[in-house]
Amino acid sequence: MNRVLALAALLLAGPAASAATPAKLKVFVSVDMEGVAGVVSPDQLGPSGFEYARFREFMTKEALAAVTAAKEGGATEIVVADAHGNGQNLLIEQFPPDVRIVRSWPRPLGMMGGIDASFDAALFVGYHSSTDNPQGVRAHTFSSARLHSVKLNGQVASEGSFNAAVAGHFGVPVVFVSGDDAAVAEVRAQLGDVEAVETKRHLGFHAAETLTPAAACARIAEGVKRALARRAGFKPFRIPTPVALDVTFKNYRPAEVAAYLRAIQRVDSHTIRFVGQDMLEVSAFQVFLTNYSLELEP
Ligand SMILES: [Zn+2]
Secondary structure (H helix, E strand, O other), X not given: OOHHHHHHHHHHHOHHHOOOOOOOOEEEEEEOOOOOOOOOOHHHHOOOOOOHHHHHHHHHHHHHHHHHHHXXXXXXXXXXXXXXXXXXOOOHHHOOOOEEEEOOOOOOOHHXXXXXXXXXXXXXXXXXXXXXXXXXXXXXXXXXXXEEEEEEOOEXXXXXXXXXXXXXXXXXXXXXXXXXXXXXXXXXXXXXXXEEEEEEEXXXXXXXXXXXXXXXXXXXXXXXXXXXXXXXXOOOOOOOOOEEEEEXXXXXXXXXXXXXXXXEEEEEOOEEXXXXXXXXXXXXXXXXXXXXXXXXXX
């Protein structure tokens, strides 16, 4: 190329080529608590537990480790969804002022509340294995007390794969997950080679050999940086439509009563099937199912 052409090419490339304009990188972070380092029982997981105040601090620190690393990795905008228990666990005053936080329920898209097609990557922090998994600390899917099994298109769904499919509906790839070894193994089996950090090794439903909070935060920061550095290699997790959601309740009556609706099929004594045209409809049904009660006031 001669000099004139080279100059013309430079001029035509315009401001987009300038290093002063960082490329947009919008990151969504969904934060659960069962997979946070040190969490092993209800004593850490809710306001009535004697260790909850300390452990919501540790949960916040793990989320912050992901947020800080994402910013260092080029994130230009970050939304964090508090996706555990009452949805009001994260200590919001500890986050940088340019981060927005999604809190409380019920809300559209549940644990993924706040995501849309404008995001470029999703991160899962503090995740746990599914109710269908015999392994993992506090293994459950959406409700440890009420649900016995959850499947999407006949395949076992964890919260990780279900939420990844919600992100996938919007064309957003999940690039990182942290949680115990069972959660990480399950999510990677479902989604493929996402970056992952094991915060602890499960020894039982209520027991684990765990990293310290500081060690877990350091590994999460490293993992998120690795994930964003290779994010071009990730694809959104899209599942074929229409989407069949099978839910098996621990009790008999929710299946019986839900099956009064023509949109619901009774698969067996404890199982119903809802077929949605896409993950949005399935997610809306899941949010309805896990929130509706006639006793709700106001
Ligand atoms: Zn949780």
